[in-house]
Amino acid sequence: MGSQPRLIEVRKNVLKQNDLTARALREQFRAAGVFVVSLVSSPGSGKTMFLEKTLTLLRQNYRVAALVGDLATENDAIRLARSQAPVKQITTGTLCHLEAVMVENALQEWDLNQLDFLFIENVGNLVCPSSYDLGENLRLVLISVTEGEDKPLKYPTIFYSADVAVVTKIDLAKAVEFDWLAAYGNVQAVRPGMLVFKLSAKSGEGMDEYLDFLKKRLHESRAAEVI
């Protein structure tokens, strides 16, 4: 008589370890009063320039820092250092996304109590980062006008995992015949109600509105703490 295979119930989240680490990070961020924003995008979205501008402008009134996930071949950290904000590189090697434990390790030498905003730039990729919670308060998904209007339809999962969408390089919209309404409609189709900013880090257009939103969210999260 052959042995019958038996089925045993397990019910375990495959990313349990990452989720636990992310939860611990979120608690650490809350206790330190730092507002954490992560960025996901495809490689051509202009995210490094966008982040450099964000750091430079926020630095005038806030304490800011950034972690940058780079593939071995890239070096966005050097460029971001021009903002004069503390920047630390996380080299992911061939890994196409950041995981919570990498953020945890990278933060070990930093005193989070000394920060208002921490930015985490994920590896340029619109697929893999969607599965990994990094403990951030807000996840921005960036698309540039040069990438066309249909990015949300091609990568609905990353839009689902993000909180806010940012359309970058809006100064080039005319030149590439970017259809803002179509892009906005596509975002709403995959993520009803999603807030969408349009801006240009180069010309500065739309930056104030977006930075005001970040400041408002920082103050709201701190006000919630007091109560």
Next chain:
Amino acid sequence: MHELSIAMSIIELAQEESVQRGVQVSAVHLKLGALSGVVREALLGSFEMACEDTPLKGARLVIEELPVLIFCRTCDAQRPISSVQLFCCAECGTPSGEIVQGKELEVVALEIEEWDRSPV
């Protein structure tokens, strides 16, 4: 592609259970939501590859794909969506971002064979 690291997490998880329970795993049953960010075919290939040098070598990965379900306020019920490109109730068309199913990436069961416990 991050399916390889996902596959390794699945194997690690199955290994833990197998050692704890003193059983040999012949198959892993996984629930995979349409919004998990994981591609089924890539995961199957990665799983087979990652199993090679582990006690799970030869084990099968059985994937149950779960479609997205949203809560529709108009229907006051859980409903499928029109498509992952259109988060609207498939019944009445109301847009909704309230996902009730579709994010799953979960090991739900293991097919096992009892280890031979006869004295060595």
